[in-house]
Amino acid sequence: MSETTTVRKRSSVDSRERLLKAAGELFTERGYEKTTVRDIGQRADVDPTMIARYFGGKAQLYLAALRRDTAPLSDPPADLSSADGVLGLLERVGARGSTPTLYAAVRPHENAELQSAAMELLLSRMVGPSEQKARAAGYSDAQLRAEIVTAALAGIVMSRTSNAFDTLGSATSAEVAPLVSELLGGLLR
Amino acid sequence: MSETTTVRKRSSVDSRERLLKAAGELFTERGYEKTTVRDIGQRADVDPTMIARYFGGKAQLYLAALRRDTAPLSDPPADLSSADGVLGLLERVGARGSTPTLYAAVRPHENAELQSAAMELLLSRMVGPSEQKARAAGYSDAQLRAEIVTAALAGIVMSRTSNAFDTLGSATSAEVAPLVSELLGGLLR
DNA sequence: CGGCGTAGTCTACAGCTGTAGACATCACTT
DNA sequence: AAGTGATGTCTACAGCTGTAGACTACGCCG
Numbered sequence: 480m481s482e483t484t485t486v487r488k489r490s491s492v493d494s495r496e497r498l499l500k501a502a503g504e505l506f507t508e509r510g511y512e513k514t515t516v517r518d519i520g521q522r523a524d525v526d527p528t529m530i531a532r533y534f535g536g537k538a539q540l541y542l543a544a545l546r547r548d549t550a551p552l553s554d555p556p557a558d559l560s561s562a563d564g565v566l567g568l569l570e571r572v573g574a575r576g577s578t579p580t581l582y583a584a585v586r587p588h589e590n591a592e593l594q595s596a597a598m599e600l601l602l603s604r605m606v607g608p609s610e611q612k613a614r615a616a617g618y619s620d621a622q623l624r625a626e627i628v629t630a631a632l633a634g635i636v637m638s639r640t641s642n643a644f645d646t647l648g649s650a651t652s653a654e655v656a657p658l659v660s661e662l663l664g665g666l667l668r
Numbered sequence: 669m670s671e672t673t674t675v676r677k678r679s680s681v682d683s684r685e686r687l688l689k690a691a692g693e694l695f696t697e698r699g700y701e702k703t704t705v706r707d708i709g710q711r712a713d714v715d716p717t718m719i720a721r722y723f724g725g726k727a728q729l730y731l732a733a734l735r736r737d738t739a740p741l742s743d744p745p746a747d748l749s750s751a752d753g754v755l756g757l758l759e760r761v762g763a764r765g766s767t768p769t770l771y772a773a774v775r776p777h778e779n780a781e782l783q784s785a786a787m788e789l790l791l792s793r794m795v796g797p798s799e800q801k802a803r804a805a806g807y808s809d810a811q812l813r814a815e816i817v818t819a820a821l822a823g824i825v826m827s828r829t830s831n832a833f834d835t836l837g838s839a840t841s842a843e844v845a846p847l848v849s850e851l852l853g854g855l856l857r
Numbered sequence: 858c859g860g861c862g863t864a865g866t867c868t869a870c871a872g873c874t875g876t877a878g879a880c881a882t883c884a885c886t887t
Numbered sequence: 888a889a890g891t892g893a894t895g896t897c898t899a900c901a902g903c904t905g906t907a908g909a910c911t912a913c914g915c916c917g
Contacts, residue, residue, distance in 0.1 A: 720906050864913075875900105
């Protein structure tokens with residue numbers, strides 16, 4: 480039949496995708512520890528035990544969600560000293576949930592393997608570019624500057640997604656970006 | 669006997685103190701979720717069930733440790749735009765573990781009550797002073813600036829205690845402080 | 858000495874977590 | 888039409904968590 484063409488109950492790639500999406504959201508909202516596979520399964524409308532089957536376990540799903548959601552972090556790599564660069568980054572980060580990567584990197588080992596994987600992503604996508612910029616500006620402590628800038632940005636992004644600061648949390652990306660780029664740019668030029 | 673004078677097995681204030689100390693350390697090292705009352709009891713060399721008895725439960729112990737460890741955050745309140753102010757803050761934070769407060773504030777609700785308590789501390793001790801400074805400098809968006817500065821500093825402090833960034837993590841407070849104050853000061857003057 | 862309140866110990870339990878493993882259902886090929 | 892492999896469902900379990908509750912040891916006061 481052409482009507483029910485290739486419609487299984489569901490395709491495995493679809494289930495995988497739903498799990499990845501739900502996992503990314505929940506890990507962003509609650510963090511790794513407080514998110515249970517049952518939560519993820521429920522939101523994805525997929526049986527939780529599929530997580531073990533498809534990804535190998537909760538930790539592997541987390542890594543997969545990390546990789547999936549980290550792409551917009553710097554794609555293209557952001558220029559953190561320009562308001563436009565920061566604005567683009569903030570909006571990409573807001574659209575998809577890239578905060579798990581930041582949490583994993585910044586937090587003392589939620590899980591050692593997960594942390595190092597997250598750091599690898601963060602290093603190549605944020606610290607590296609900033610370091611080049613600082614080096615181009617003639618600083619000998621370029622790496623330290625780049626790491627400080629990255630850490631500061633991580634703090635700001637995380638604070639925005641948490642509901643901690645009311646002004647910062649409710650301000651739009653467009654309002655925040657100029658100030659953030661002014662802040663970060665101070666160390667890069 | 670004068671030898672075993674007022675030495676009970678132990679005094680209750682002593683046990684309380686040991687629990688608070690161990691809790692502060694462990695919450696700093698591992699975060700709230702991953703720290704178990706059994707861990708705390710073992711490090712404090714006090715029975716874990718005493719936590720429930722003395723403090724009411726794990727959450728209350730966390731709050732107590734928070735209050736205890738947050739004092740050095742700004743005591744005296746730090747001038748974040750001066751290298752000395754930042755240096756003093758970094759050293760006080762390093763000496764005792766004030767990072768749980770930052771985590772609690774920045775993270776999406778590890779626990780709603782805990783988060784709001786941590787935020788209250790952070791607001792009065794860091795955002796407030798920075799906001800005054802920004803207002804004195806004539807900015808109309810003083811609160812937003814203060815919150816950005818606080819969030820950035822939180823990210824830097826957390827990154828230093830995690831082992832995420834190798835350069836930032838191994839740099840001394842004296843090396844980091846000038847750069848951080850340069851970074852933060854840009855938004856406050 | 859005999860009781861009493863404080864401090865500490867130990868056991869137990871109900872709840873939750875991640876996941877293995879047995880079973881069921883479907884689409885498609887031969 | 889029957890088989891076959893992929894996909895989804897359900898149950899069960901071992902481990903850990905926070906904590907209540909019963910019990911024990913200790914120092915002090917009369």
